[in-house]
Amino acid sequence: MPFRTLSPEDVMAGGTRIMRAGLEGGKIVVAYGKPTLEKSANLAVQAANWSAENPILAACAVVGTTGATILAAPSLATAPVLSSLGFTMNGIQAGSAAATAHSWIGNIVAGSAMAIGQSAGAGGNGLVIVNGAAQLGGAVMTLGSAGIAWIKAQL
Structure with a gap:
């Protein structure tokens, strides 16, 4: 399989796609990360309280x-x-x-x-x-x- 020579435009287009994917991932983290973090923190508090009682x-x-x-x-x-x-x-x-x-x-x-x-x-x-x-x-x-x-x- 021969190697393909990349042009600067190809590199820029690939970088742009990666950056867009990262921004989409950031939106997912903002949407779902905070509730998950809050639930994890609540679970940790419940476990600590149970441990203190037992x-x-x-x-x-x-x-x-x-x-x-x-x-x-x-x-x-x-x-x-x-x-x-x-x-x-x-x-x-x-x-x-x-x-x-x-x-x-x-x-x-x-x-x-x-x-x-x-x-x-x-x-x-x-x-x-x-x-x-x-x-x-x-x-x-x-x-x-x-x-x-x-x-x-x-x-």
Whole structure:
């Protein structure tokens, strides 16, 4: 397919069409955006009021949702934790907590927590163990908060 040479008029016409489309989009935002924003703000106020009136149930909702998220996608929790401890794709990061622990331990024994952390940080088999532990924690959070909410509802 040969390339077409554009004239300045073609470029101007295309720019004009884009600008008109942007103006039309702006009209849509003005027409529908304000009511949507107001409804969102009202919903946020209602949620805040309910949370203030029901702090235990609100905490259970937050903990349960967090647990369900970790259960479904454990790497959302484990990747930042591993990285912040110093377990990276390139090995243990100098000056990190993992480096300090490694200097205390010395040689790393296969199967130890340090070895699993190194493997998980590098994306190896240790990640299965770390993610599995996170998922177990997520399940406990979800079920525990549901149990507390149920007990609260019975009182």
